[in-house]
Amino acid sequence: MALTLALMIVLGTAVGSIAYGRGARAGEAPTLTSWAIAGRRFGPVLFWFMNAGEIYTIFALLGISGYAWAAGAPAYLAFTSVSLSYAVGYWLMPKIWRAGRRHGLITEPDFFAARYGAPWLGVVTGVVGIAALVVYVQIQLVSLRLIVQLALGDVLSEAGAVALAAVLMLAFVFLVGMRSAVFAAAVKDVLVVALVVLLAATVASRVGASSMLDVFRLVEEQHPGIGKFPDTGEMTSVWLMTSALNVALGNWVFPHLFQVCFTARSGTTIRRNAIWQPLYSLAYFFIILLGFAALVGGSRPPGDNSNAVLLELVSRTYPAWVVGLLAGTGFLLALAPGSVLLLTSGSIFARNVLRPLRRELSDRASLLASRLSMVGFAAVAVWLTVGNGESLVTILLYAYSAIGMLAPGVFLAFLWRRTTAIGVLAGIVAGFVALLAPLAKDYWSAALPDWEPGLIAMAIGAVVTVVVSLVTPRPAPEAVEVGLPAQREVVG
Secondary structure: OOOHHHHHHHHHHHHHHHHHHHHOOOOOOHHHHHHHHHHHHHOHHHHHHHHHOOOOOOHHHHHHHHHHHHHHHHHHHHHHHHHHHHHHHHEEEEHHHHHHHHOOOOHHHHHHHHHHHOHHHHHHHHHHHHHHHHHHHHHHHHHHHHHHHHHOOOOOOHHEEEEEEHHHHHHOOOOOOOOHHHHHHHHHHHHHHHHHHHHHHHHHHHHOOOOOOHHHHHHHHHHHOOOOOOOOOOHHHHHHHHHHHHHHHHHHHHHHHHHHHHHHHHHHHHHHHHHHHHHHHHHHHHHHHHHHHHOOOOOHHHHOOEEEEEEEEHHHHHHHHHHHHHHHHHHHHHHHHHHHHHHHHHHHHHHHOOOOOOOEEEEEEEEHHHHHHHHHHHHHHOOOOOOOOOOHHHHHHHHHHHHHHHHHHHHHHHOOOOOOOHHHHHHHHHHHHHHHHHHHHHHHHHOOOOOOHHHHHHHHHHHHHHHHHHOOOOOOOOHHHOOOOOOOOOOO
């Protein structure tokens, strides 16, 4: 029954996504713009689901519950990072949308190339963005592997489960693009809220507690101090603050969220979403509750894999139909965001890496190249995922650390006219050296052991960007204008 219900949810959503996507673009010729950003037509409802898709991914359900089970208080990162992200997004997202609307931008590297008057910078940022997105796809594939194995048992090997997960992810957007992704995002948002409410309302009785609040009492009794941050070590309150700030500053710099901004019909739509969506993230309270309940209930997933904690708890203590609902919802939580990540990677490759090398490439050929490159990036993500047992939170922070190197170039584009392409490139290089060089890593771990390394590297990149921009020629006025509002322009 569990497998049947999971397959019905996934297949039904897949068919609905393709049908909706084809219907929404009826009468339109397929173009890279319509495929990648849905013709810039998403109103408040569709944009809500598209944007909320990045709050409730499989990371939210499996990653945060597993982190609460394994580490306790550090799982509170989910609350702080989302709230800070939308505070930043309220200011930044409409500016991104406005630049995209006025200058016909489709991808984040388009913005870098236009704002700094340097097509080569679009290529550099495109490569960095694709690398970060492929790491982000890992989160979805690691989770899908666990869910496939839950649904199918030992029928598939680990590599087979990951490969099947990648194929399903590609299927969601390969034909229709962003419009099919928004349908899947809407379905999975409804399902995940229903699932979290159901599990949170019933989990106490499944683990021997009298109420939800009693779960917190019992977990503190059994594991004293689990709800507090340690005074020393890697996950102190300073780690929380620096990690949350790193996520908030890097969130909208991810190429797929840049591209999601371009799908909106107006800047007002974006701002309204930024106001209300932090409230939507309060469901993390219940997800953390589920992680603590698994600890109280003695959950021990194979290999103590924290990513599988919630799956183990539900499969052991709930009836088959709940297991099927979890598996089906989990599929969508990974497939919908993962498909957008791959779509974005393909868009960037075709438009910002391939087209500068082959300027005669037609829009039709670009669309084909974008689709085919998605398959290649999915294959790379599969290769990185097989045998990887790291926490989803750890993988997420890797991705944010990488993409954070582009953050100074994005924020300074709107804040300081003097910022130059050479300055941005120097900042990216300096940031990656500070993040990845062995000597630098050893120094940060000794000098600032509880700081998020990605935030340190981002700050160094920002300083280098400013200094180098001061000693290099000013960008052309028409390039600076990309980051400025038009006179008497109203965002609405």
